[in-house]
Amino acid sequence: MSVATTNYYDRRGILGTLGRDGLLQIILIANTILMLAPIVIMVFSAFKTTPQIFQSPFGIPDFSQVQNFIKIWSETNFLRYLLNSFLVTGASMLLILTLGTMAAYAIGRYAFTGANFILMFFLAGLTLPLKLAIIPLFMLMRDLSILNNQLSLIFVYTAMGLPSTVFIMTGFIRTLPNELEDAARMDGASEARIMWSIMLPLVRPAMVIAGIQNVVPIWNDFFFPLVFIQNDSLKTLPQGLTTFMGEYTTDWGVLFSGLTLSAAPIIIIYIVLSRQFIAGMTSGAIK
């Protein structure tokens, strides 16, 4: 390493502290442009006609031209797909947070035989790639008669979301102090009452983290709807997008506005809540 050290001093005149930070700053700016450019081009193109896209792909459009969006709204099932995505994601999240909190509360708050084994059972689901079990899942959904039914998606997403939720929330619940709980127990409050009125308000921060970690992959999922759902009126947004992109192959303005419209909800929420999003989505990998 002495070589590198000598070299450093040799180069210092050119690449001193300021120059080095300058280089890093250039890398960051270049990267940010690279990250944003595709999204900006997508949004710009959404307001252009097809010839405009081909002639000036980078030009700033007239944002009052919303005919592409009107076309999507009135001529396609887009709104249907959007509502389906809301329904499936909402129901799954409700189940994940309810069931996940229940399990984490039992494991984290009470000492009972087998608690650790049950926690391990939940955590086993963290590393298993469930995509590879799609054939048995397909057969299971058929046997439960919920193929081509949004319940199949809701059940799979709930099961997929529980391991990480139980993991995050058990850890959090264990750190909460006992005093409040003991005081309430002295006053004769039931276990259910203690959980509902005293502990639940305290676990809200962990619920937000667990919620974000699960809501993004569920909202964005394409694979399970592809296998489980055939009926067009039941398709979720990512799956519906494939139908939509197939119909309008030559009308690029409509294609780009479809992509923009699909991306808009999550981009807006992300920009507003970026800190929570980043914390939620990377929390599993950081702890």
Add this chain to the structure above:
Amino acid sequence: MPHFRMTGRGLWITALIVPPLCFVALFIVYPIISAFAYAFFDWQGLRRLDFVGLENFHTVLFVEPYRSWTLNAFKNNIIVFFALMVLQNGLGFILAYALWRELPGTRFHRIAVFLPVVLSTIIVAYLFKLFYHPLFGVVNISLKSIGLGEWAQPWLGQSGTALWSIIAAQAWHMVGFPTLVFLAGMQRIPGEILDAVRMETESEWVKITKIVWPLVAPSATIVFTLLFVGAFNWFELPYIMGGLDGSPFGSTDVLGLYFYRTAFGNVSAGQQDFGLGSALAVLIFISIAAIATVITTRLRAREIQL
């Protein structure tokens, strides 16, 4: 009376635990176990026929044309893994290091680098498919506009560039993830250590290789393992950008796509084989588990050592 209280509590705990446990047992544990069992049977459509032992495994590994398909998909997955290791995780490390310096605008750069990560893979796939269009896509138009018109080509339409074009889209989509995991690792390095190093040497290179890199080893273990598992599960991008058959000529075929095609591919054409599909699933699963364990233990050993 205490005895009664205990049962009441036991019931309460049971009531809390059983419903979530049922979901995980029914929709994760049972299907995973069945996936292994299914591989040993012959299937006709959705009907399970005879027990055939290892025949499905033998077919996908040694009988043509399955043998070449399996090898080709596996080879492509290896390419994807190493390419993303350099592009996505390598770039992620550099970006994390740049963000860690807290230069002006860091907050904005951090939000921008993670923005693509929250997008649906399907949106990313179609967006880049449009960008790569040979005539009207912005990639070729940009090349022409800066005088590199001879570089313009049908990116997704020829064997030489198709897989790499999809890999580039994937790197764009996900580079923010390793970046922020590495950044979190760097932010946990105690200030005293850095000050001590600063006294010893002013070389940035020494600082990165001898201090930062070893100290973010736990982040590296996680990021490499997730990348490995992700690369071998890769499905959505090649499915949309290369198509169900991994066109052109199988150059974008990967194990995830091949597995899906074998199991559900062309149901109307009668090309649905749950037995072969399950055998592939088991093989992919075992490779992932085995190699991921090796990666993790190797990297973990390095963590403790330093």
